[in-house]
Amino acid sequence: MSTEPAALLERATAIVTAQLNELRDLYHAALHQHEDIRRRVQQLSRQLDEAVIQERFARERGMSTVAATARVNQIRAEHAAAAATEAELRRAMRQLDQLIRQIEMSSTTLTRNAEGIAADPWVQALRAQIIKGREEERIRLAREVHDGPAQVLANALMGVEVCQNLLQEQHLDRLGSILSQLGDSVREGLREVRSFIADLRPGKLEEQGLVAALHEYIRRYRDTVSNAVHFEADPLPRLPAEAEIVLYRIVQEALQNARKHARGAPVRVTLTTRNGQLQLIIRDEGPGFDLREVSRRAGRESWGLTSMRERAELIGAQLTVTTRHGAGTEVHVKMPLPTAR
Secondary structure (H helix, E strand, O other), X not given: OOOOHHHHHHHXXXXXXXXXXXXXXXXXXXXXXXXXHHHHHHHHHHHHHHHHHHHHHHHHOOOOOHHHHHHHHHHHHHHHHHHHHHHHHHHHXXXXXXXXXXXXXXXXXXXXXXXOOEOOHHHXXXXXXXXXXXXXXXXXXXXXXXXXXXXXXHHHHHHHHHHHHHHHOOOHHHHHHHHHHHHHHHHHHHHHHHHHHHHHOOHHHHHHOHHHHHHHHHHHHHHHHOOOEEEEEOXXXXXXXXXXHHHHHHHHHHHHHXXXXXXXXXXXXXXXXXXXXXXXXXXXXXXXXXXXXXXXXXXXXXXXXXXXXXXXXHOOOEEEEEEOOOOOEEEEEEEEOOOOO
16 A cells, blocks of 8 residues: 555545445435434324314214324324434434534545645534524424414314314304414414514614614513513614624524523623624523533534624624533623724
């Protein structure tokens, strides 16, 4: 075997490429299996909704519900088992994907650009994380729409079919209560859709600026999460549109992290301007965490922190995270204010 540097690197590249191809094949096979299980979970979810409606309909008509109840219990058990399998496979796929990305990141040290300089694996990893983060956000939205408005619409459709049956059988006395339930369901679905739209593109941000948009988002966040969030802001001039949306998204990400990890502890959000600098601070009084341990991970857990830093850098801001066990977590963003023209 040749010991020439070029031959060594070529051999190393071939070994890594072969490993990556094998791991990618394994991941794609798991991806197809996961899609089959996910479809099965959705199918069982629809069947369960239909079975529950039929059981309720039989009870309201004074009919025996033994068979309907047994079917509901059977489908519910199948759904729980399929959902557990889907969740376990999804966790395994995340670990496998993490391993593939770590190998890809490390393998870039074997390549050189046109100037003969080895590629920076961290730059490559950051680009991969950006793409991965966007895809995960699409998946999250799809899941929320499926579990929220789509589920409400499916239930409403079944309720309409029940109403049609009652109308045909002239059971008009029961129509009122069912239509009232349908109205409540549709109103709830409409509220969820409006909430999704507001999160995707907050109208107040474009119309009234960052402070007003954050007031509105934090109000909705408090209503949903029911834990204390205090917001203070200095009067703020309108910033470039890209700066306002980045700062808004950083607050969103930090509050969602606090929701998951701060265990209901109070959160304080402050937005101040001093000496030509804008400072955004999001601090929670939760249990905190070991930042060095999180930084050593290349997986999903560190994506939120990386995403916030990357967003801040796009607008010329600096983001730091301060935390330790038992001392809460603070996200601090500094950005020079644009000079007046």
